[in-house]
Amino acid sequence: MKEEATAVSNEIRRHKRVVVADVLRGVAVMGIVLLHNIEHFNFYSFPDKALQPAWLNFTDKAIWDSLFFAFGGKAYAIFALLFGFSFFIQDDNQKMKGNDFRARFCWRLLLLFVIGCIDAVFFTAEILVMYSLVGIVLVATCRLTTRTLLILASIFLLQPMALFNIGAILLNSDFEVMKVPTSELWGATFAMQSGGSFMQTAVVNLWEGQLASLAWAWDHGRIFQTAALFILGMVIGRQGWMLKEYQKGWGIAACWALPLFCALRGLDLMLPDYILNKDMLDQAHLLLSSLYNLCFMILIVAGVLFLFYNTTGTKEMLCRLIPYGRMSMSNYVSQSIIGSFIYYNWGLGLHDRLGITASFLVGIVIFLAQLSFCRIWMKRFSHGPMEGTWKRLTWIGAR
Incomplete structure (x- = not known):
């Protein structure tokens, strides 16, 4: 009876799913x-x-x-923000049970690295490998105060390497950015x-493609930006800023x-x-x-x-995206497989036949097909195929 009471208590003392995040x-x-x-x-052909x-x-x-x-x-930025948010939910749920999630999350990041490599077989610019590497910042910072986290995120958002390079050029006009x-x-x-x-494409994608993608992310400030967004997502979870009562703050x-935005872009x-x-x-520019x-x-x-919490008709429309969001990893990886098959030489090779307008229509079809699949899948299962596998492997060996 005591064990059952403890199990019930642990089940109650956990965060409810924030569906607007989905x-x-x-x-x-x-x-x-x-x-x-x-x-x-x-594949810019x-x-x-x-x-x-x-x-x-x-x-x-x-x-x-x-x-x-x-x-x-912006889409990747939202994705990164929610990665940090999800980490907070998982970490805090385990803290409420008296567990330390950090070591388990490191294992989870290693699994994400493997999933990213699978995705990279098909798509050279995937971001899961980068997430698995940058994600260690969450483990390193999750016990810091909120004030310290906001300061650290601000430093990362200001692109310290870009600021260093700008300063170096101002001091020496002959300075060359590495x-x-x-x-x-x-x-x-x-x-x-x-x-x-x-097979040839897969081998090159896994090595040259991944090196090029990570180098591009470094040269274009994505590493610091992603780290900052991970931290901000964690802070948003900690402060409860996704909940309805905090809408004034978002306003x-x-x-x-x-x-x-207007001033900076101008x-x-x-x-x-x-x-x-x-x-x-x-x-x-960076x-x-x-x-x-x-x-x-x-x-x-x-x-x-605002639309989710304050409108009725629009909320119903947005809620249709919930299954799609809950299966975000499955959708992200599967669209890489589908897309590379459509455009790359190993598949249909339609890169030089489908222009931007036609490719946009193809993208809409892929999205609608994935959305329909997600709605059917989530009626029977609690997690998407990739999400469920990732979760089961995350907790392998746990008592």
Whole structure:
């Protein structure tokens, strides 16, 4: 009887699932699948524009610019924010049971690394491997005070390497920013995407592709930005900022984020007229784009939370994304498999036949197909296939 009472107590003393987080995951993964399709899954090979009608070139540009404005750098940011949020929920649930989750989470990150490598077989620019590496920051910082976490996240968001490089250029105009040489790596992946078999593409993707992707993430500030968002997601969970009663705070954040986004993006667009040093321009763009993408992400999150908690019709529509968000990893990995099969040489090889507009429509079809599958799957199971496997392996050997 005592053991049963303890089990019941432990079951009660845990966080309830915050379903709006699943909605946000659904929005993020939807944006990611649409972006990946118009990019041909990091395979920038498209039909000849000169052979297309003018109206199609117009829609191609309109779709490309619109999707990158809405989701470029923002969908991944939401995904990263929710990664930190999920860590807090898991860690705090275990603390309430008297357990320390940190060692188990390190094992979970190792499993994520393996899942990321599986994803990388198909898609060179996947982010799960990077998450598995950067995720150690959560283990290192989760016992710090909220004030310290906010300071640390702010430092990461200000892109310390970019600031260092800007300062070095100001002191010495001949200073050259060190970048990881990746042209040969990207060239190798492009060659396999264009003409390689599945096995050839997989081998190159796993080595050259992953090295190029991680180097790109470092050169473009994604490492620091991801670490900051992981920490902020953990703080959001700790403070309960995803709950309905904290909507006023998100409203205030949105009121600050909108003018800051406009100012930072406007400044970024003006910089080429005033900065001639290319390295300085690149580093300033890296810093400003990181900050204005963060501002836009805040607007998206605040908007979704407001619609979810304060409207009826829109909430019902957003709730349709809950199964999709709960199966975000399964959807992320499966869209890599589907997309590489559609566009790469080892599959259908449609990279030079489907333009941006057609690829956007393909992305919508993939999203709708995944959404339908998720709705059916979640009626029978509590977790998606990848999520369930990851969870079971996470707790393997646990008592």
